[in-house]
Amino acid sequence: MSSNSIHTVHDSTVPVFPPISYFLSPGFIVVLLCLTLTSLRDKRLIFPKTTCRTPMTLFSVGSFSSTLAPMDQSVIDSYELIKSPTHTHPAGRLYLLFFIMFHHKAMQNTFCDKIFRVISELKLNSQIGCLLGYDSMVLTGPSLSPAAVPEPASRGWKEVLSTSYSSSTSGNWSWDTSDQSVPSTPSPPLSNDSTHFPFVDPIPRKRKNSMKVMFKCLWKNCEKVLSTSSGIQRHIRTVHLGRNCDSDYSDGEEDFYYSEIEVNMDSLSEGLSSLTPTSPTTSGPPPIFPPVSLTACLPRSEPSHIAMRGTPSHAPTLLSQSAPSTLCHIRTDHAYQHFLPVLSVPAMVGLCPKATLLKPRGEAKKCRKVYGMEKRDMWCTACRWKKACQRFND
DNA sequence: TTTGCCGGGAG
DNA sequence: CTCCCGGCAAA
Ligand SMILES: [Zn+2]
Numbered sequence: 001m002s003s004n005s006i007h008t009v010h011d012s013t014v015p016v017f018p019p020i021s022y023f024l025s026p027g028f029i030v031v032l033l034c035l036t037l038t039s040l041r042d043k044r045l046i047f048p049k050t051t052c053r054t055p056m057t058l059f060s061v062g063s064f065s066s067t068l069a070p071m072d073q074s075v076i077d078s079y080e081l082i083k084s085p086t087h088t089h090p091a092g093r094l095y096l097l098f099f100i101m102f103h104h105k106a107m108q109n110t111f112c113d114k115i116f117r118v119i120s121e122l123k124l125n126s127q128i129g130c131l132l133g134y135d136s137m138v139l140t141g142p143s144l145s146p147a148a149v150p151e152p153a154s155r156g157w158k159e160v161l162s163t164s165y166s167s168s169t170s171g172n173w174s175w176d177t178s179d180q181s182v183p184s185t186p187s188p189p190l191s192n193d194s195t196h197f198p199f200v201d202p203i204p205r206k207r208k209n210s211m212k213v214m215f216k217c218l219w220k221n222c223e224k225v226l227s228t229s230s231g232i233q234r235h236i237r238t239v240h241l242g243r244n245c246d247s248d249y250s251d252g253e254e255d256f257y258y259s260e261i262e263v264n265m266d267s268l269s270e271g272l273s274s275l276t277p278t279s280p281t282t283s284g285p286p287p288i289f290p291p292v293s294l295t296a297c298l299p300r301s302e303p304s305h306i307a308m309r310g311t312p313s314h315a316p317t318l319l320s321q322s323a324p325s326t327l328c329h330i331r332t333d334h335a336y337q338h339f340l341p342v343l344s345v346p347a348m349v350g351l352c353p354k355a356t357l358l359k360p361r362g363e364a365k366k367c368r369k370v371y372g373m374e375k376r377d378m379w380c381t382a383c384r385w386k387k388a389c390q391r392f393n394d
Numbered sequence: 395t396t397t398g399c400c401g402g403g404a405g
Numbered sequence: 406c407t408c409c410c411g412g413c414a415a416a
Contacts, residue, residue, distance in 0.1 A: 365397095366397075366398065366399095368396095368397065368398075369396090369397065369398090381407090381408090382399090383398085383399090384408085384409090385399095385407085385408060385409065385410090386398080386399055386400085386409075386410070386411095387398095387399060387400080388398080388399060388400085389398075389399085
């Protein structure tokens, strides 16, 4: 029976990774995301805030180990996945490659905005490159080989950005198939590598006054702020998403419609239902922004072989259905958010907060510069309307 | 020159 | 509201 020979590979237990065309069904958007992380912590920081339990499916590709593994369950799974030595770069870095399939097209922009924001807020020792694929124009090669990724200039793909801790680094890494690493990345000053997270004090930059983390609904014209993520999720679920409140069943979509804010408890008498309309902006404490260098990064040589394996996750799956207990979810979110304001350890050296009281009118490259006039449709809405950019705001 | 974006306007 | 653009200031 040669029909089965496709996934003959060793394990019969491992289901077959769906063909690339699966990701490219019309209406879906695939984001090819390449992360260069220096520690596991970085990833822990990024993904709980962005991909965890959102209406999309995340497939991880160990870019150097040439393995695919599904990551549509929870962050915990991704931990295990990352701990695998195949994902650890010899130099102590982690090179990760992800296919992200959005179940709703509208989620793409939200996701990008979120992940950009998180990365710049955290000043991660990470480089991130995003390749956005439009519908099914790319990766249409042989059914199973993502090696069919066309040349960088191919129209379907667009480089998004690459942030790095040092503004001078020209992050232009082409990942080669197997061995080599850090192709043209200038040697980063962080020698003090942290292969395992040397967690410093997880206490954020808390002021003496009690800053309490609260959760604000981001739905248009809704300024609801609640003290627990479960509360805000229930609010979004019932009020905005129109779901029945009888059960705590959640499909994870709420995560995109709220965000944490820090509220000064002194000027607030434990408002549990509404917030004083002090700051209309979404995120309360504007974090200090380091110079973030955005540079283009495009994959040069296509990964010639990628053995696909993993569970073919049911496409519009409901991630939380196995564990309807919302507590589990909250716990994870809550745990990670402690780390949020913590700066990554080694690279704090070159970063001066620099009192920029005068706000010299923008520093970071905005959508127009990053994407170019040619792909105006990839700008954020504000940029498209010639308003202040909200994706790369500073 | 290009880029960011305020203010204003149309629908 | 959403969407667009003239025009100015800064890069
Ligand atoms: Zn923008």
